[in-house]
Ligand SMILES: NC(=O)C1=CN([C@@H]2O[C@H](COP(=O)(O)OP(=O)(O)OC[C@H]3O[C@@H](n4cnc5c(N)ncnc54)[C@H](OP(=O)(O)O)[C@@H]3O)[C@@H](O)[C@H]2O)C=CC1
């Protein structure tokens with residue numbers, strides 16, 4: 001089974017469009033998302049363009065702020081302060097990575113936690129860690145859980161989930177969500193010994209590494225659910241750029257029970273969950 005992330009994202013956006021209309025009717029609020037982009041990274045620009053289009057499609061207000069690559073940290077902080085104080089902005093996303101001269105942790109800490117739709121602020125990650133209510137939960141990890149449940153159903157309890165990667169954006173928060181779902185969770189990374197052997201024990205295997213064809217068919221247990229988070233740009237046989245994940249899709253597809261493709265898997269769900277977080281942020285602060 002190939003898990004259709006594009007369709008799942010369409011379904012989620014449909015549900016969100018209804019919520020947005022309701023918010024407008026009941027409270028006269030239109031959820032607003034502002035994306036801040038520093039510099040001209042072409043991949044980021046595609047991502048931003050997709051976000052803007054989909055935000056408008058569900059009836060939300062979308063704006064983007066493009067700042068030059070030589071923007072100083074102080075200037076970016078000033079911009080964030082303005083957005084924090086703007087009542088029409090319910091969600092703020094600062095596209096990562098930032099240029100080297102800007103300290104990401106300082107920037108993330110400066111976003112008002114109730115507008116932090118990425119869920120990267122320490123208050124939100126702390127709430128997630130503690131299992132407290134009201135956390136804005138990182139989008140890609142949310143998407144991973146929704147897609148895993150498309151194949152496994154609502155109850156993931158007791159399943160062994162193996163996560164490859166321990167970043168703050170994907171690996172760590174997805175491991176916490178899986179724990180919340182009562183999975184037995186193993187987090188692996190570049191220092192892990194016997195990675196293949198550990199992966200073979202996984203009922204749910206989440207790959208968030210950033211290396212094409214990293215996960216081999218021999219690492220996957222028969223029938224496992226494989227969630228491929230990786231977004232890698234490579235050149236095909238004809239020298240044309242294409243997107244692939246972290247999993248050797250063609251080989252793994254034959255062994256696993258279900259797998260998310262790239263493109264069309266976790267990526268579209270990430271954006272849909274970003275819109276979901278923005279609706280939640282707007283409702284919570286109405
Ligand atoms: N689909 C989507 O919506 C999104 C996709 N992505 C994609 O997901 C991938 C991961 O992103 P992100 O978490 O930000 O990346 P990072 O580079 O921050 O993290 C990569 C992780 O992989 C681990 N790793 C690297 N090499 C190995 C190895 N040989 N064996 C085991 N583990 C290894 C690293 O370990 P260590 O910590 O030891 O260095 C690290 O924890 C990227 O391709 C990114 O583009 C990211 C965000 C959203």
Ligand SMILES: Nc1nc(=O)c2c([nH]1)NC[C@@H]1CN(c3ccc(C(=O)N[C@@H](CCC(=O)O)C(=O)O)cc3)C=[N+]21
Nearest residue numbers: 046094095096097118231262263264265267268270271
């Ligand atoms: N503050 C911040 N938050 C993020 O969530 C964040 C970030 N910075 N920096 C970059 C990474 C990467 N990321 C992607 C999201 C969706 C797709 C996506 O929609 N991918 C489509 C492909 C789109 C295409 O073909 O161009 C797909 O996989 O089908 C890709 C990548 C979010 N990230």
